[in-house]
Every structure is written in C-alpha cells, then in structure tokens.
Amino acid sequence: xxxHHGESSxxxxxxxxxxxxxxGLQVQTRTQAAEAAHEEHGSKxxxxxxxxxxxxxxxxxxxPTGKRSYKERLITVETRLDVLEASLEELYQxxxxxxxxxxxxxxxxxxINKVESLVDRLxxxxxxxxxxxxxxxxxxxxxxxxxxxxxxxxxxxxxVGGVLV
Numbered sequence: 614x615x616x617h618h619g620e621s622s623x624x625x626x627x628x629x630x631x632x633x634x635x636x637g638l639q640v641q642t643r644t645q646a647a648e649a650a651h652e653e654h655g656s657k658x659x660x661x662x663x664x665x666x667x668x669x670x671x672x673x674x675x676x677p678t679g680k681r682s683y684k685e686r687l688i689t690v691e692t693r694l695d696v697l698e699a700s701l702e703e704l705y706q707x708x709x710x711x712x713x714x715x716x717x718x719x720x721x722x723x724x725i726n727k728v729e730s731l732v733d734r735l736x737x738x739x740x741x742x743x744x745x746x747x748x749x750x751x752x753x754x755x756x757x758x759x760x761x762x763x764x765x766x767x768x769x770x771x772x773v774g775g776v777l778v
Contacts, residue, residue: 681689
C-alpha cells in the first residue's frame with residue numbers, strides 16, 4: 614500500500630495531518646479532518662435547505678468573491694468554534710456567579726432569620742426577668758415595711774416601759 618502525505622507507516626493509526634494557517638503550522642488528526650469534511654458537506658446541504666450561503670455573505674462584505682480553499686473555510690470554522698467556545702465559557706462563568714450570588718443571598722436571609730429569632734427570644738427573656746424583678750422587689754418592700762412596723766412597735770414598747778433600746 615502506498616503511503617500518502619501525512620499518513621503513519623502503521624496501518625489503522627491516525628497520524629497528524631499538517632495544515633498551514635496564518636500563524637504557522639497547525640496539526641490536525643485524520644478524525645478531525647474527516648469531521649470537518651463531513652461538516653462542510655452538511656453545510657452545503659444546509660445552504661440548499663435554508664437558502665443561506667457564507668459565500669453570499671462574503672460577496673456582500675466586499676471580500677473576494679472567488680471560491681475559498683478548504684483550508685480557509687476550515688480556519689474560519691475553527692475560529693468561529695473558538696469564539697463560540699469562549700462565549701459558552703463566559704456564560705457558564707456568569708451562571709456560576711449568579712448561582713453564587715443567589716446562594717449568598719439565601720445564606721444571608723437565613724442568618725437574618727436566625728438573628729431575628731434570637732432577638733425575639735432575648736426580648737421575651739428580658740420581659741420575664743423584669744416581671745420577676747418586680748415581684749422580688751414587691752416581696753422585699755413588703756418585708757421591709759413589716760420589719761419597720763415591728764421595729765417601731767418594739768421601740769415604742771420599750772420606750773413606754775422605760776427601757777431605751
């Protein structure tokens with residue numbers, strides 16, 4: 614079997630196919646090349662079905678109207694894929710930030726609810742403490758009043774009896 618340009622000497626293995634690009638040499642596997650060719654075929658069928666053609670777009674944009682080479686079309690497709698991939702990555706990052714913000718907001722609301730609950734409990738405990746304090750003060754006042762009355766009576770009795778205390 615004759616060896617073609619870019620083929621590996623081992624049968625059945627996909628070797629890299631060199632591809633010239635504007636920035637230098639880009640390596641592409643046979644699988645990638647086959648996928649791109651299949652995509653190109655599908656693109657032509659889509660053009661017939663939808664009525665859209667990148668070549669018509671190219672003609673309108675003052676670019677050369679000549680047929681672009683397979684490599685040029687492939688480079689364009691790769692560039693568009695890179696742009697789409699970058700846009701998709703930005704969307705995922707944005708979605709992650711939104712989810713993070715929503716999660717932080719839910720966490721903050723949960724913390725606020727906990728604080729409000731603690732404040733309510735503290736308020737009730739304080740009211741109970743003040744009520745208890747009033748009760749204790751009333752009891753002490755009553756005891757002091759009784760003690761003073763008893764003390765005054767005892768002094769009066771001693772004074773009446775002639776004994777000074």
